[in-house]
Amino acid sequence: MKRDSRLSSVLHLLLHLAHSERALTSEELAGYLHSNAAVVRRELGRLRKLGYVSSNKGHGGGWAVSCDLAKVTLRDVYDAVGAPDVFAMGNRTARPECLVELAVNEALDSAFEQAQSLLIAKLSTISLAELSADFNRRFEAHPKRSRIHGH
Numbered sequence: 001m002k003r004d005s006r007l008s009s010v011l012h013l014l015l016h017l018a019h020s021e022r023a024l025t026s027e028e029l030a031g032y033l034h035s036n037a038a039v040v041r042r043e044l045g046r047l048r049k050l051g052y053v054s055s056n057k058g059h060g061g062g063w064a065v066s067c068d069l070a071k072v073t074l075r076d077v078y079d080a081v082g083a084p085d086v087f088a089m090g091n092r093t094a095r096p097e098c099l100v101e102l103a104v105n106e107a108l109d110s111a112f113e114q115a116q117s118l119l120i121a122k123l124s125t126i127s128l129a130e131l132s133a134d135f136n137r138r139f140e141a142h143p144k145r146s147r148i149h150g151h
Contacts, residue, residue, distance in 0.1 A: 004084040009033055010043050010077055011131065017053065018069060018132050023062030046080055069129035078123050086116045 013029050026037035026044075033040070044063055047053045054066040078084075089112070091105045 003088060006043065006081040006084055007074075007078050009035070010047065010081050011074065011128075013040065013044065013063075014047075014052070014065060014077070014128060015132060015135055017063055017065045018128070019135065020064075023056060023060070023064045025062040029063065043081065046082075047077075050076075050080055052077070052080065067128075069132055070127050072128045073124050074126045074128070074131070075120060075123040077128070078120065086119055087112055 012033065016029065016032055017024060026040045029040045029044075030037045040063075044053050044055070048055060052065070052067045052072060053063055055061070055063050089108075091101075091108055093101065093105075096102055096105060
């Protein structure tokens with residue numbers, strides 16, 4: 001089963017935007033993800049509706065961060081990308097008739113709910129500014145760093 005990487009991808013894009021001195025085009029951003037520009041536009045379009053990013057058309061246009069990174073949490077971004085399922089695992093059947101499978105489902109459902117709640121609570125404690133600061137620390141310590149991180 002394929003993992004849902006939307007949250008990771010959007011956070012990746014947001015950090016590139018936050019550390020860019022200019023607006024970045026969908027094509028440039030797609031290059032960072034090894035994806036295509038239409039995917040970038042779709043995902044950032046969701047963030048634009050919430051005021052996290054802005055976009056301008058034409059020469060010199062592109063995407064830019066338009067929010068206070070200290071006020072937006074990873075949970076906010078998780079919600080913005082549609083609150084994807086945290087786990088790829090699930091029950092074999094949703095409405096089993098077998099009593100054994102009912103017991104298994106109840107135990108797994110409880111464990112999945114607790115784990116998801118814990119993860120979402122953790123995402124609520126991390127701001128985009130903290131993520132950005134972590135990147136800055138890593139960038140400064142990297143032996144092959146250049147003035148601009150471009151991949």
